[in-house]
Amino acid sequence: MIVVMGIFAADLTFLTPKLPAWSETVMGSGFRIGPGGKGSNQAIAIARLAAPVQLLAKIGRDEFGAMARRVYETEGVGTDFLYESADQPTGTAAIIIDDAQGENAIIVVPGAAAALTEAEIDRAGDAIGSAVVFLTQLETPMATVLQGLTEARRRGVTTILNPAPAFPLTDEVLRLVDILTPNETEAAMLSGLPVGNAAEAARAADVLIARGAGAVVITMGAAGALLRQNGQTITVPAVKAGPVIDTTGAGDSFNGAIAVALSEGRTLAEALGFACAVAGLKVTRAGAGAGMPHRAEVDALLG
Numbered sequence: 001m002i003v004v005m006g007i008f009a010a011d012l013t014f015l016t017p018k019l020p021a022w023s024e025t026v027m028g029s030g031f032r033i034g035p036g037g038k039g040s041n042q043a044i045a046i047a048r049l050a051a052p053v054q055l056l057a058k059i060g061r062d063e064f065g066a067m068a069r070r071v072y073e074t075e076g077v078g079t080d081f082l083y084e085s086a087d088q089p090t091g092t093a094a095i096i097i098d099d100a101q102g103e104n105a106i107i108v109v110p111g112a113a114a115a116l117t118e119a120e121i122d123r124a125g126d127a128i129g130s131a132v133v134f135l136t137q138l139e140t141p142m143a144t145v146l147q148g149l150t151e152a153r154r155r156g157v158t159t160i161l162n163p164a165p166a167f168p169l170t171d172e173v174l175r176l177v178d179i180l181t182p183n184e185t186e187a188a189m190l191s192g193l194p195v196g197n198a199a200e201a202a203r204a205a206d207v208l209i210a211r212g213a214g215a216v217v218i219t220m221g222a223a224g225a226l227l228r229q230n231g232q233t234i235t236v237p238a239v240k241a242g243p244v245i246d247t248t249g250a251g252d253s254f255n256g257a258i259a260v261a262l263s264e265g266r267t268l269a270e271a272l273g274f275a276c277a278v279a280g281l282k283v284t285r286a287g288a289g290a291g292m293p294h295r296a297e298v299d300a301l302l303g
Contacts, residue, residue: 002046002259003128003157005056005121005136005148006039007113009091010064011288013248015099029099035071035289036093037113038137038164041249044289045256047076049278049298051263054078054131056124056148060112064090071289081124085112091139095248095288102244102283108165114141121147129155132263135255137162142173149176158262162255163190175212179268181255182208183219201226202233215268219254219279225272236272239280241301249288254279256292277301 015030035044039057046053055077059065061084068090072079091111097104121144128134134152136145138161145161152159153176161177163169166186174180188195191204195218205216205228215229224237257278261271281293281301 001052001054001127001131002133002135002263003054003056003124003131003152004039004043004046004259005134005140005144006042007037007091007108007110007139008035008040008055008057008059008068009037009093009108009110009113010034010067011036011093011095011248013095013097013287015097017099019096019098019105032287034287035068036095036249037091037108038139038162038252040068041252041289041292042135042137042162042256042259043077044071044075045253045278045292046260048292048294049257049260050295051260052078054080054124054127056081056116056121056127058083058085058112058116058120060085060088060090062090064092065112081120081127083116083120085115088112088115097246097248102247104246104248106248108139110139113139116140116144118147121151125151125155128152128157131157133158133160133259135160135162135259137164138167139165142167146173146176149173152176160255160259162251164251166190171211174208177212178214179217179258180208180213180215181217181219181251181258183251184221187216187218198223198226198233198235202228217258217268217272219251225254225276227269227272229268234269234272236276239277239301241277241280242284244283246286246291247283249291250279250283252288253282253292274298274302
C-alpha cells in the first residue's frame with residue numbers, strides 16, 4: 001500500500017493562445033473543471049496503475065469537496081483519512097494552458113487542505129506504518145510536511161518528497177527524505193546551482209544529498225530524468241507516446257509511478273523507465289487527474 005499526503009484542488013482550466021499581462025484581457029479557446037491538486041493527482045495515478053493507495057488530505061463541505069469524493073469512489077482511491085473542514089473551502093487551482101504548446105502556468109489556493117491538523121495526521125499513523133511508500137509534496141504547510149515525513153521515517157517507511165511548488169527546505173526536512181524528486185527549476189532553487197544539463201543536474205543533486213537527502217531524481221522534461229544515488233548517475237530518456245496536449249500533472253504521474261514501482265519491489269533505477277513511460281502517456285491527454293494513464297496502457301507502451 002502507498003500513502004499520499006497532499007491536497008485536492010478543483011482545477012479550473014483555461015486554454016488560451018497567450019498569457020495576459022496585468023490589466024489585459026484575452027479571449028480563451030476553452031475551459032473545463034476537473035480534479036487536481038498534486039497529492040490528489042498522484043493518488044489517482046497510483047490507483048490507475050493498479051496499486052492500493054490511501055489519500056491523507058482535507059477538503060471542504062462544498063460542491064468541490066463532493067466532487068472529490070465522487071472521483072475517488074470512481075478511481076478506487078482510499079479515503080479513510082480524507083477529512084472535512086466545516087469552515088474552509090475545498091482547494092482550487094487556476095490553470096492557464098498555452099493551447100499551441102501545451103505548457104501551463106498554475107495558481108493554487110489550498111483552502112481546507114492547509115488546515116490538516118497534527119491530530120488528523122496522527123490518526124493516520126498506523127496506515128502510514130503499514131505502507132511501503134509515503135509520498136508527499138509542498139502544497140500543504142511545511143509543518144504538515146515535516147510531521148508526515150517524521151511519522152513515516154519513525155515507522156521505517158520509504159519516503160518520497162516531491163518539492164513542488166518550489167520552496168526552501170531545511171536540512172531537517174531533507175534528512176527525512178529517502179527520495180527527493182525536483183524538476184530542473186526546483187533543483188536549481190534548492191541547490192543554488194544552475195541546472196541546464198545532466199552534468200549540472202548531477203552537481204545540484206550532490207548538494208542536496210550532502211544536506212541529507214538519500215537519493216535525488218531530477219525530472220528534465222523532454223530530456224527525461226536523472227537519478228543521483230551512491231555517487232552514481234543514471235539517466236533515462238523521456239518516452240514519446242504521442243503529441244503533447246497538456247503537461248499539467250506530468251510530474252505527478254511520474255512521482256506516482258515511482259511509488260508504484262518501488263511498492264512492487266523494483267529498484268529506484270528500475271523505476272525510472274516505468275515512470276518516464278507513465279509521464280509520456282500523461283502529456284498526450286488533457287486534464288491533471290483525469291488524464292492519468294491506466295496500467296494496461298503503460299504495459300502496452302513498454303511492450
